[in-house]
Amino acid sequence: MAVLLHQAYCSRPLFSSSSSPSSFVKLRFLHSNSLLFTPAAPPALCLPLNTRRPLKPVKAAISTVDLPETQDAKTERNQPLLEVKDLTAVIAESKQEILKGVNLVVYEGEVHVIMGKNGSGKSTFSKVLVGHPDYEVTGGSVFFKGENLLGLDPEERSLSGLFMSFQSPVEIPGVSNIDFLNMAYNAQRRKLGLPELGPIEFFGYLQPKLELVNMKGDFLNRNVNEGFSGGEKKRNEILQLAVLGADLAILDEIDSGLDVDALKDVSNAANKLLTPKNSLLVITHYLRLLDFIKPTWVHIMEDGIIKKTGDISLAKALEKEGYRGITDS
Numbered sequence: 001m002a003v004l005l006h007q008a009y010c011s012r013p014l015f016s017s018s019s020s021p022s023s024f025v026k027l028r029f030l031h032s033n034s035l036l037f038t039p040a041a042p043p044a045l046c047l048p049l050n051t052r053r054p055l056k057p058v059k060a061a062i063s064t065v066d067l068p069e070t071q072d073a074k075t076e077r078n079q080p081l082l083e084v085k086d087l088t089a090v091i092a093e094s095k096q097e098i099l100k101g102v103n104l105v106v107y108e109g110e111v112h113v114i115m116g117k118n119g120s121g122k123s124t125f126s127k128v129l130v131g132h133p134d135y136e137v138t139g140g141s142v143f144f145k146g147e148n149l150l151g152l153d154p155e156e157r158s159l160s161g162l163f164m165s166f167q168s169p170v171e172i173p174g175v176s177n178i179d180f181l182n183m184a185y186n187a188q189r190r191k192l193g194l195p196e197l198g199p200i201e202f203f204g205y206l207q208p209k210l211e212l213v214n215m216k217g218d219f220l221n222r223n224v225n226e227g228f229s230g231g232e233k234k235r236n237e238i239l240q241l242a243v244l245g246a247d248l249a250i251l252d253e254i255d256s257g258l259d260v261d262a263l264k265d266v267s268n269a270a271n272k273l274l275t276p277k278n279s280l281l282v283i284t285h286y287l288r289l290l291d292f293i294k295p296t297w298v299h300i301m302e303d304g305i306i307k308k309t310g311d312i313s314l315a316k317a318l319e320k321e322g323y324r325g326i327t328d329s
């Protein structure tokens with residue numbers, strides 16, 4: 001029985017034999033329990049920083065994006081990682097326009113936070129970045145590490161160092177967490193021409209990551225996200241990020257449903273994964289997350305565009321005055 005794991009995890013969950021088509025991760029049940037990733041379509045993965053495939057620079061194609069003056073000054077010594085210019089996108093099926101001209105530049109070492117009312121387009125933006133098949137880009141450009149991201153398929157996007165943690169991580173019945181992580185990690189290594197890690201070696205690699213996210217080993221033998229509480233699923237997302245690494249990790253509402261201890265653990269782990277060379281793009285509704293993950297920039301998205309950019313004080317004003325207070329001006 002062939003099953004399809006779709007949705008970029010860069011691409012995990014959505015594990016279904018019948019749901020919408022996608023070119024994401026294909027798994028094949030050979031016998032009752034054995035799985036095979038098809039080599040042509042490894043899970044959308046994000047490579048550890050020191051082993052990631054270098055991307056060819058596409059000099060002519062590098063876009064210039066107008067930065068707010070303050071943003072430009074604050075980051076002048078770093079390289080742009082992600083450059084989004086006038087990005088528009090529609091829902092593939094209905095052609096309804098959701099993104100109406102998003103502009104954003106993320107430099108190495110920065111933490112960008114996107115806030116915005118429900119339905120303003122935050123998740124759509126992040127899913128468009130990872131190449132989710134539910135959306136069609138209709139205009140604008142996106143460059144990631146100097147390469148035209150929109151010209152890459154979802155697997156290539158993830159192999160180039162883009163990771164996304166989804167708002168609602170899905171369950172994968174029949175696949176244990178450790179097997180999933182081991183397969184995903186080995187798929188990366190195969191792609192790089194590196195030898196795969198066997199279960200024992202992989203466990204050695206995994207152990208410090210478990211400690212990083214303060215996760216009990218019991219979760220490794222459970223099926224991916226199956227029966228996990230909301231908070232446990234979010235913690236598991238960060239474990240996947242820790243295992244797979246990323247140049248740019250997009251965390252969509254990683255704080256939703258977390259108790260205060262879990263929020264600290266998840267935030268601390270995300271902070272520890274941040275280096276001067278990689279970046280976080282965090283979608284959240286809550287100022288409390290920003291007590292733990294310090295943003296370089298806070299953006300307010302409204303009706304498919306980034307309406308306002310500022311620092312942490314923008315999030316504080318939002319908490320105090322609400323969206324009406326800060327986006328009307």
Ligand SMILES: Nc1ncnc2c1ncn2[C@@H]1O[C@H](COP(=O)(O)OP(=O)(O)OP(=O)(O)O)[C@@H](O)[C@H]1O
Nearest residue numbers: 091098116117118119120121122123124125134167
């Ligand atoms: N696949 C889809 N099919 C139909 N409508 C969609 C789809 N994806 C997004 N939308 C619609 O696009 C709009 C933006 O959705 P999106 O999930 O990006 O908002 P959001 O800002 O992340 O909201 P929230 O804060 O509630 O998570 C919503 O009106 C949503 O219903």
